[in-house]
Amino acid sequence: MASKWNRRLDFGEGRVDMTHGSGGKAMAQLVDELFVAAFDNPLLAKRNDQAMFDVPAGRMVMTTDGYVVSPLFFPGGDIGSLAVHGTINDVAMAGARPLHLAASFILEEGFPLEALKRIVESMAKAARDAGVAIVTGDTKVVEKGKGDGVFITTTGVGLVPPWVVGPSGERARPGDAVIVSGTIGDHGVAILSSREGLAFETSIESDSAPLHELVARMVEVVPDIHVLRDPTRGGLSATLNEIAQQSGVGMLLDERAIPVRGEVTAACELLGIDPLHLANEGKLIAVCAARNAAKLLETMHADPRGRDAAVIGTITEDPHRFVQIDTVFGGKRILDWLVGEALPRIC
Amino acid sequence: MASKWNRRLDFGEGRVDMTHGSGGKAMAQLVDELFVAAFDNPLLAKRNDQAMFDVPAGRMVMTTDGYVVSPLFFPGGDIGSLAVHGTINDVAMAGARPLHLAASFILEEGFPLEALKRIVESMAKAARDAGVAIVTGDTKVVEKGKGDGVFITTTGVGLVPPWVVGPSGERARPGDAVIVSGTIGDHGVAILSSREGLAFETSIESDSAPLHELVARMVEVVPDIHVLRDPTRGGLSATLNEIAQQSGVGMLLDERAIPVRGEVTAACELLGIDPLHLANEGKLIAVCAARNAAKLLETMHADPRGRDAAVIGTITEDPHRFVQIDTVFGGKRILDWLVGEALPRIC
Numbered sequence: 246m247a248s249k250w251n252r253r254l255d256f257g258e259g260r261v262d263m264t265h266g267s268g269g270k271a272m273a274q275l276v277d278e279l280f281v282a283a284f285d286n287p288l289l290a291k292r293n294d295q296a297m298f299d300v301p302a303g304r305m306v307m308t309t310d311g312y313v314v315s316p317l318f319f320p321g322g323d324i325g326s327l328a329v330h331g332t333i334n335d336v337a338m339a340g341a342r343p344l345h346l347a348a349s350f351i352l353e354e355g356f357p358l359e360a361l362k363r364i365v366e367s368m369a370k371a372a373r374d375a376g377v378a379i380v381t382g383d384t385k386v387v388e389k390g391k392g393d394g395v396f397i398t399t400t401g402v403g404l405v406p407p408w409v410v411g412p413s414g415e416r417a418r419p420g421d422a423v424i425v426s427g428t429i430g431d432h433g434v435a436i437l438s439s440r441e442g443l444a445f446e447t448s449i450e451s452d453s454a455p456l457h458e459l460v461a462r463m464v465e466v467v468p469d470i471h472v473l474r475d476p477t478r479g480g481l482s483a484t485l486n487e488i489a490q491q492s493g494v495g496m497l498l499d500e501r502a503i504p505v506r507g508e509v510t511a512a513c514e515l516l517g518i519d520p521l522h523l524a525n526e527g528k529l530i531a532v533c534a535a536r537n538a539a540k541l542l543e544t545m546h547a548d549p550r551g552r553d554a555a556v557i558g559t560i561t562e563d564p565h566r567f568v569q570i571d572t573v574f575g576g577k578r579i580l581d582w583l584v585g586e587a588l589p590r591i592c
Numbered sequence: 593m594a595s596k597w598n599r600r601l602d603f604g605e606g607r608v609d610m611t612h613g614s615g616g617k618a619m620a621q622l623v624d625e626l627f628v629a630a631f632d633n634p635l636l637a638k639r640n641d642q643a644m645f646d647v648p649a650g651r652m653v654m655t656t657d658g659y660v661v662s663p664l665f666f667p668g669g670d671i672g673s674l675a676v677h678g679t680i681n682d683v684a685m686a687g688a689r690p691l692h693l694a695a696s697f698i699l700e701e702g703f704p705l706e707a708l709k710r711i712v713e714s715m716a717k718a719a720r721d722a723g724v725a726i727v728t729g730d731t732k733v734v735e736k737g738k739g740d741g742v743f744i745t746t747t748g749v750g751l752v753p754p755w756v757v758g759p760s761g762e763r764a765r766p767g768d769a770v771i772v773s774g775t776i777g778d779h780g781v782a783i784l785s786s787r788e789g790l791a792f793e794t795s796i797e798s799d800s801a802p803l804h805e806l807v808a809r810m811v812e813v814v815p816d817i818h819v820l821r822d823p824t825r826g827g828l829s830a831t832l833n834e835i836a837q838q839s840g841v842g843m844l845l846d847e848r849a850i851p852v853r854g855e856v857t858a859a860c861e862l863l864g865i866d867p868l869h870l871a872n873e874g875k876l877i878a879v880c881a882a883r884n885a886a887k888l889l890e891t892m893h894a895d896p897r898g899r900d901a902a903v904i905g906t907i908t909e910d911p912h913r914f915v916q917i918d919t920v921f922g923g924k925r926i927l928d929w930l931v932g933e934a935l936p937r938i939c
Binding site: 263264266267268269270272273291292293294295296297298299300301302303304305306307308309310311312313335336338339341345347348349350351380381382383384385386387388390391392393396398400402405411413414415474475477478479480483487491524582583588589590 | 610611613614615616617619620638639640641642643644645646647648649650651652653654655656657658659660682683685686688692694695696697698727728729730731732733734735737738739740743745747749752758760761762821822824825826827830834838871929930935936937
């Protein structure tokens with residue numbers, strides 16, 4: 246059968262224009278030839294304004310994240326794969342199995358359709374590799390100069406297996422072990438290295454990756470992990486400080502135990518940034534009872550996403566809720582989170 | 593207890609800056625003092641990166657929409673209330689009861705905190721009035737000139753009651769009645785009238801409203817409504833053409849039966865626009881078996897959101913899938929959807 250459109254979209258030279266967001270024929274064609282084709286699943290192919298699917302009784306989680314990363318393509322990923330991994334990970338941090346994703350695109354007039362296609366196909370691949378379908382979506386277009394190429398918001402739903410107690414930010418207790426699943430700062434350095442005006446030599450790639458399979462293994466051996474959190478924006482320092490706030494506890498970390506690649510350390514020295522403030526997109530922090538730490542670590546080491554996992558500290562009793570760190574130089578310092586200094590649009 | 597922040601956010605003169613999206617303290621404060629305060633529910637107050645809630649076994653629907661309406665404030669609503677109503681309506685169009693919403697904000701550096709607060713409070717009120725909670729969210733900030741004040745993506749989940757057969761775009765059958773729930777074009781005219789350079793005299797307000805209670809009544813009396821759809825972007829013409837495409841049918845409408853306010857007709861004549869192309873944000877189209885039409889209409893008339901409901905045509909057998917319309921002048925014309933001509937950023 247011939248295409249129902251007069252002529253196919255031009256993914257070579259074509260550009261996004263205002264009609265692609267107007268609800269008319271041009272938008273329907275973009276949805277058909279790009280989104281429905283790439284994401285390829287029966288729920289989306291129905292072309293309703295919502296997806297319908299069966300769920301069993303139980304605990305559901307829902308999470309949403311906007312992605313505005315700049316540049317759109319970076320070593321180790323792009324805004325499309327990031328938008329899939331990031332939201333899958335926020336579902337997984339509740340101990341849940343991701344079920345479905347929704348994707349909303351805000352496109353800037355004039356953006357090349359070829360680049361949009363690469364992003365959408367990367368997104369589709371990331372979703373397929375993770376075994377999660379993008380079942381519903383939306384596309385809007387704003388005038389040139391009112392956006393920045395592509396913004397993507399993904400929303401995920403998932404189900405918490407019955408045996409999982411339910412990790413949550415307020416459940417850290419004095420004596421608990423603090424574990425990180427691998428090297429810190431890779432995503433942040435990969436983004437910064439690809440920014441204009443910040444060019445420096447590095448082979449570091451973003452760690453952007455889905456963590457739901459690692460988490461599934463972890464909650465299988467330790468159903469009562471107290472806290473799971475992925476240290477994205479604001480890095481390890483912001484995430485640990487948030488947990489300290491939510492749980493009303495302090496922390497004592499051992500700087501030497503925190504895995505950081507040599508190249509990341511070098512880049513951070515060059516830029517005058519602490520790697521603990523840098524975003525990660527394929528790492529998690531787990532807080533669990535000390536007696537479960539060895540078992541959990543062993544399971545993590547057996548998974549490719551947790552090979553470099555390490556216990557980096559313990560939860561302490563502290564009315565000030567300070568995150569303290571034993572430095573490599575032997576002193577102690579308070580690890581504060583960023584106040585004014587921002588690393589904008591890292592995700 | 594004193595605030596845990598050094599000083600409170602300045603909702604008088606303050607502006608969004610890049611630190612509000614950096615994952616650090618400034619962002620945490622914005623989330624605390626604005627979003628958590630306004631949306632006010634225990635799931636959001638937990639401050640996890642996802643919300644967890646119990647669901648019964650059954651059919652779930654999920655839908656997402658980005659809102660980029662310009663201007664942000666318009667007669668009868670603003671981007672905040674619209675982002676709640678629009679997504680509730682997409683959940684409801686599956687015959688489902690909305691359960692929860694997620695909200696993702698993309699803010700432009702320099703946007704006044706006062707205006708952001710008004711938008712967020714309007715959103716909170718719309719959600720409260722509709723009995724639906726905003727349980728999880730995200731905030732990103734882009735540099736001045738890379739966004740346009742505020743973009744909001746809301747995602748909704750809902751549950752389809754067991755007795756509802758399941759309306760879907762491909763279920764229209766020849767002989768079915770086509771019903772519209774009220775006057776057409778109000779939202780589109782309200783937006784256009786508030787745009788710079790398009791000032792004209794009108795007292796028309798946006799029809800932006802949640803339709804889930806109307807739908808709940810409708811599926812109670814007619815559990816097998818074949819299609820439900822809200823004619824937003826692209827208006828009645830795009831929505832009816834989509835249904836014709838999905839179901840492989842034609843339609844014959846009676847122009848005189850389509851409810852349009854006199855002021856909307858007048859404004860459309862002034863602007864040279866067909867009201868059937870204009871967006872609606874508080875109206876629905878229902879397609880049902882002819883024998884159920886009178887019963888459905890009676891139920892709709894009893895609800896304030898369906899007071900002006902009318903049968904506007906019938907589904908026909910047509911391999912060309914044309915939507916035809918008997919005009920007020922006695923002739924017949926094909927109602928095509930918009931191709932090139934766009935009414936950008938209407939929602």
